[in-house]
Every structure is written in C-alpha cells, then in structure tokens.
Amino acid sequence: MISLRFQPCTAGVLSASVSRAGFIKRCDSTKPGRTVRRIGTMAMAASPLEICVKESITTPNKLGDCPFCQRVLLTMEEKHVPYDMKMVDLSNKPEWFLKISQEGKVPVVKFDEKWVPDSDVITQALEDKFPEPPLATPPEKASVGSKIFSTFIGFLKSKDSGDGTEQVFLDELSTFNDHIKENGPFINGEKISAADLSLAPKLYHMKIALGHYKNWSVPDSLSFVISYMENVFSRESFVNTQAQTEDVIAGWRPKVMG
Structure with a gap:
C-alpha cells in the first residue's frame, strides 16, 4: 500500500x-x-x-x-x-x-x-x-549526498560568517567529492540513477542561490563535485526540465531576506 x-x-x-x-x-x-x-x-x-x-x-x-x-x-x-x-x-x-x-x-x-x-x-x-532503463540506486548508496541540501540552506540563511554553517556545508560537499572520486562519474558508478536525479536539482539551486546571495562557488579543491555538476547539468533531460535562473533567485529570496 x-x-x-x-x-x-x-x-x-x-x-x-x-x-x-x-x-x-x-x-x-x-x-x-x-x-x-x-x-x-x-x-x-x-x-x-x-x-x-x-x-x-x-x-x-x-x-x-x-x-x-x-x-x-x-x-x-x-x-x-x-x-x-x-x-x-x-x-x-x-x-x-x-x-x-x-x-x-x-x-x-x-x-x-x-x-x-x-x-x-x-x-x-x-x-x-516503467522498469527500463532501471534507475534504482543500491541501498548502500541511496543516501549519498542527502545532507547537502539541508546544510546548503543553513549556510544560505546564515547572517553570521563565523557560525560554522559554511564549514558544515563544506564537510558534506567534501564527503560527496570523495565518493564521486572513488565511485563516479555518478553516485552509482557509470550510469545515472535515482539518487542523482534527486540530488541534481538541489545542486542546481545551490549553485545559483549561493552565487547570487553570497558570491560563493564550489572551491576548486572539490574538483569532482564540480565535474559531477557539469556532467549532470549538461544532460538533455536536465536542460529540458531546469528552472530559469531568475526563478531560483526569486524563490530563495524570502528565506534569505526573511
């Protein structure tokens, strides 16, 4: 049920x-x-x-x-x-x-x-x-990157640069970077899976919102996160379904300004 x-x-x-x-x-x-x-x-x-x-x-x-x-x-x-x-x-x-x-x-x-x-x-x-192509993610990898979104929101809403929210967020990105380095190019290896399709829109929001409101971008040291984002964002499926930049900025404005 x-x-x-x-x-x-x-x-x-x-x-x-x-x-x-x-x-x-x-x-x-x-x-x-x-x-x-x-x-x-x-x-x-x-x-x-x-x-x-x-x-x-x-x-x-x-x-x-x-x-x-x-x-x-x-x-x-x-x-x-x-x-x-x-x-x-x-x-x-x-x-x-x-x-x-x-x-x-x-x-x-x-x-x-x-x-x-x-x-x-x-x-x-x-x-x-619609089982083909299969997109199911193995249970042991299904939660990879799952804390990035919540820590991104904490950092985005933060008004105090010394409150530690950026570091908590960076720690999650670093963990994800290590996973992709060892398992990539996608969360489950060579083929895209449901975990990627869940995380990718959140990373897209992260990139636009932090760039606009905090002039922040993923550090060059996290090169596998950067390449992962470029890889997923360039897929035809993503291009066909992505929100406009101005909508993402407007959508986060109440949380940032409120």
Missing part, C-alpha cells in the same frame, strides 16, 4: 500543458497556453501521464523552480515516459486543484485515475511501472 505524503511545494492556476517523452524531435506551439513537444518514437503509443508542477513566477507558461518537480520530470525524461505537464500558479490555488491536492502541493501525478503526491512515491511508482 502506497503511503501518500507531499513534498514542500504548493500549487495553483492551470496555465499551460506540455507533453514530453524521451528525446525531442521538434517543438511546436499549437495554441495559446499549450505547447506540445513531440519526442522520439519510444513510449509515444502510451497515454501521457498528467503531472502538475510549479509555474514560473517570472515568465508565464514556463516551468517554475521546484526541485521536487524537476526530480520527477527528470525521471520521466530518463525513462522516455510521455507526460502532460500542467503548470500551476502557487499564489492562486483554484478549487479544481485543491480537489486533487488538498494541501495544494506539487508535484502530483495521475496514475490509473488516481492523483499521487510526493516525489519519493511518484519516482518509485515510475520505476515500478
């Missing part, structure tokens, strides 16, 4: 829908508010999965900055699963969406007429329903 819980992103008004699967062949705009991307030949016979995601707060009809939404989209992209992306405005939650998600949170995906929340649950369901 699947336990349903939400990841911390909230949602609102339908503004656009995008169908995707696998590798892009062409992209056409069919009518206002809807962009249909026709991709490859794999999985196109299947009905696209409906997914509600955060809409950009800076550009209408663009994907927003929720890393948990990107995690699910990355999984669909890597598995070449077609999807129908419903962009929703977090600041204006309509009744139709609150019926899907009583807490008004995204992502949510429709599986067999049932809306399922929580990126952990969704990505596991995708792995079960």
Whole structure:
C-alpha cells in the first residue's frame, strides 16, 4: 500500500500543458497556453501521464523552480515516459486543484485515475511501472549526498560568517567529492540513477542561490563535485526540465531576506 505524503511545494492556476517523452524531435506551439513537444518514437503509443508542477513566477507558461518537480520530470525524461505537464500558479490555488491536492502541493501525478503526491512515491511508482532503463540506486548508496541540501540552506540563511554553517556545508560537499572520486562519474558508478536525479536539482539551486546571495562557488579543491555538476547539468533531460535562473533567485529570496 502506497503511503501518500507531499513534498514542500504548493500549487495553483492551470496555465499551460506540455507533453514530453524521451528525446525531442521538434517543438511546436499549437495554441495559446499549450505547447506540445513531440519526442522520439519510444513510449509515444502510451497515454501521457498528467503531472502538475510549479509555474514560473517570472515568465508565464514556463516551468517554475521546484526541485521536487524537476526530480520527477527528470525521471520521466530518463525513462522516455510521455507526460502532460500542467503548470500551476502557487499564489492562486483554484478549487479544481485543491480537489486533487488538498494541501495544494506539487508535484502530483495521475496514475490509473488516481492523483499521487510526493516525489519519493511518484519516482518509485515510475520505476515500478516503467522498469527500463532501471534507475534504482543500491541501498548502500541511496543516501549519498542527502545532507547537502539541508546544510546548503543553513549556510544560505546564515547572517553570521563565523557560525560554522559554511564549514558544515563544506564537510558534506567534501564527503560527496570523495565518493564521486572513488565511485563516479555518478553516485552509482557509470550510469545515472535515482539518487542523482534527486540530488541534481538541489545542486542546481545551490549553485545559483549561493552565487547570487553570497558570491560563493564550489572551491576548486572539490574538483569532482564540480565535474559531477557539469556532467549532470549538461544532460538533455536536465536542460529540458531546469528552472530559469531568475526563478531560483526569486524563490530563495524570502528565506534569505526573511
């Protein structure tokens, strides 16, 4: 039995829908508010999965900055699963969406007429329903890099340069650097896995937010972290699903300024 819980992103008004699967062949705009991307030949016979995601707060009809939404989209992209992306405005939650998600949170995906929340649950369901290519991470590696995001947030919000939050964050990056050095180029070796798809959007937020608000970047000494980020960020799946820089900056502003 699947336990349903939400990841911390909230949602609102339908503004656009995008169908995707696998590798892009062409992209056409069919009518206002809807962009249909026709991709490859794999999985196109299947009905696209409906997914509600955060809409950009800076550009209408663009994907927003929720890393948990990107995690699910990355999984669909890597598995070449077609999807129908419903962009929703977090600041204006309509009744139709609150019926899907009583807490008004995204992502949510429709599986067999049932809306399922929580990126952990969704990505596991995708792995079960679409086993090829396999993305499961071995249990002993599943938590690699898992503390980077929380320590990044602590450092980002810190107003005191001497409070130790930067060092705690750097310690986590250093541990990750050592792992990739010994096991890379990905967390589970030669092939990308679910752990990478979970961590990569968070590293993307880390890079943009710390660069903007603290003029900080990953030290050159952590060369394997740098190469890992370059490797993952350059994948077609990531480019297709990444948030705009201005959205990431705007999304973290309340935590930094508050």
